Amino acid sequence: MHNTEFTRFFLAAVYALAGVFFLWKRPSITTLYGCSVFDKVCVDEAVRARLKNALRHRIDLDQSQPIYNWLFVLSYFVLAALLFAGAVPTTLGIAIFAAVNGFLLAVAYLRLLRKPAPRAALLTPRSVLGGVPWWMFAIGLVAALSPWTYFSGEPAVAVVIFAASWSLLFAAVGMAQAPSMITGGDVAVERFVDDRVRTYHALTLLSYSAIPPWIFANFDVTQGSFVRLIVWIITLLAWTAPLAWVIRIFSQPPDSRSYPELQRSAF
């Protein structure tokens, strides 16, 4: 299916439209999409107002630089042109696109760690994996290794997808261990926002890391239908589970054991 002219032109059109979208809307690629929902988890109005303030401040800190947006636009248009002209096979074109996007995302996120900001340090030890369950990283790791199942058939595609997936997985680990970004002004709320944002960034990148291998699990590139089915299930789980976890943690109010100060203020 992937070698047909229709697929090639269809994907060229999709990438051109994506380029136009990024050119027109210019969204920050590290924006905390959906984070605004967690300012609704507290019933107390005063705490909600404090959460909104802390979240607004954090979103400002986490904006990526415009250069990444331009590089995204460029990558979309170049890929659309290459596919349209038939200069690269469709599967390799998608793989290169995934790798470029993965690399850009990973760099943009990792740059957040080096942003100068007024810092205060909490004297509370944090989990090494930043609130992300270890088994989710384990599934992500297996998904990132899955391109080797079609290495013998499509080596170039496998290598490029492998690189894309691993750069994002590396960034996810980096974000899980990211330093806190709190000012010390409203510690109870800032700590809650910081913990959730760290988990959100790590889970988002973990999910992104499994998408390129999953896309290729949909193509007939793997050796044998059983292997293909297993790879498809694992990669699907690897990108959907982190997103489900994001919804789960964002819909929960701050728990009394981890955020006692917030409980005292709220109730």
Add this chain to the structure above:
Amino acid sequence: MGTTIAVDPNIPLPPYQQITEQLKALVERGELTPGSVLPTVRQLAGDLNVAPNTVARAYTDLQESGWLVSDGRRGTRVADRVPTADKRVRSAALRKTAEGFIDGLLGRGYSTSEIRGALVDAMRS
């Protein structure tokens, strides 16, 4: 749980000493209680945006003077019996803690006589 420290580059005191002094002050004021586990050197250095050696030096100094103890794999924690500080410093720290506590109660609408009564009762019990 929500205790913080910061390093100010404008203060003419080396960063490791700023960390040391703040940790001592927090223990003095009772905001860091004996046995409290502190963050790892790597975590604290990352959060404060300083080199890991800076935090390691502060931790080592405090361990040598008996404020902190290293529990190997369990990390660094506040010593069970911290060194007795200067009497005046202790008294100032106690006063500051008491004032903060009373301010909190006044903010919640209790009168000074109610607070005094409750404190006396608590001391008796």
